Amino acid sequence: MNPSKSCLRILMVGIPLALASLAVSAQTPPPGRLLASQCSQCHGTNGSGPGFDEIAGKSANEIYHELQEMKARPVEGIMDRQARGYTDAQMRLIADYLSTQPGNGGD
């Protein structure tokens, strides 16, 4: 019996079985994606509408500073409350992620 052939036979049987375990093709989720998804109920999926002000496609600093401003000022609108629900570190993650999203060029 040809040893290399039997090796190959074992490989042919073994590897597909190993590959049959579950696998997702998705990459490691980008940081901030899950936190930022909690903005989408009111700003659209990935922050690009429909909804209130489009938050995708802005610079991370602009988003972060707007959130900080809303968190600090007296409550008038609903976002002044929502901004109080996140730590500064979470705001930074959200802003960084949203700045990578294309948006539709809206306000």
Added chain:
Amino acid sequence: MHHFNRRNFLKSAGAIAAFAAIPRAVSAAVTSPRVVVVGGGFGGATLAKYLRMWGGNVQVTLVDPNPTHISCILSNLVVTGAMSMSRITLAYDSLKTRHGVSVLQGKALSIDPAGNRLTVETGTGNQVLDYDHLVLSPGIDFTPAPGNWNPNLTPHAWQAGAQTTLLKSQLAAMRANDTFVLTVPKSPYRCPPGPYERACLIADYLRVKGRTGAKVIVLDANASIQAEPEAFTRAFTVTHAGRIQYVPNANVLSVDSATRSISTSAMNISNAKVLNYIPNQRAGAIAASLGVNLLGFVAVNPLSYATLAHPNIHVIGDSCAVPASDGKAVPKSGHMANAQAKVCADAILRTLSGEVLDQNVATNSACYSPITARTASWLSANFIYGDIYDGNGAVKGKGMHRVDLGEAPSSGVDGDSYQDMLTWADSFFSDSFK
């Protein structure tokens, strides 16, 4: 001894080529994980969409008894005729065509947790679905008081659709001096501001229609208004003064739908013109079959929404019980179900790819409540994963701690908020179903 020659090389090359082809075929056919989602409301639809959007090759099947979802959100405006039923009817088309979700119309009958199988009753017989992860988002079931309750006579309209239409027709038949009785279930129940919002809209409708002397009696099983207390107290005592009677601590003792009569610990009413009895609530039956806590809901891990007994069976939305600080419960709302669906989708994908769960998790609920046909209030609540506290401020474990809660200041209960409500609904419906 093995002599490597051209002939052997070609045979090997052919074998390798064939071998190389096999894993691709196998990986497509076998290794793509299967997630079955039960319930196509805001929780289930969002979960299905985000799993496909984030999850590459994950196969997602969404099971729901109905061909479309009719939203409870905005449905009080359908009751008063301010909005059409079509406006709150949400189709599964985008989930299917844009996101590649399989939609199966049928009723989930039973779960076999050991065999990872779900049995679904469909129009063409029972089907058995194999799953790697099962997500249950079935909404609520009712636990009615003793007596003779028939929701086809006294609608709850707390699940939208035919019930909404029935309540609308009963409201339209009201005349001067008639009484509309509405009950508020014992907390926790679906949509904490919802019953108070409905009372306001019914009172406003009766005023606009000139139904002199007609009024709304609110029988609240709780000791006080459960959401937006400032806005609703003002609405009951100022905006709708004389048209709304608010009765706290009214636990329902018995109901008779045929005579539209109700007995409570605070007040008895016979022969109301409309009895809008909204019973106490518990987890939907398919979720409850896994076992419930003392309040009737299914305890879950707040980082994955997995049940405590079965790590690959998850419960999201109204049916789940999220560990939270005392007195700061996570509300049961469509918005919150959408938020939980995203956390659950992320956790399932991380689990499937062998990664640890993200602990930097936040959820929120934000919603608008119409106070009249032209004005609305709003409510906002935020939760962050971490320590949760008992009534004395001592740490009692990990869960979703409410870090902020608030309602619109009185200056914000206005027409702008009513328009914002429509913007919010457009965005929220789209994020969940499109």
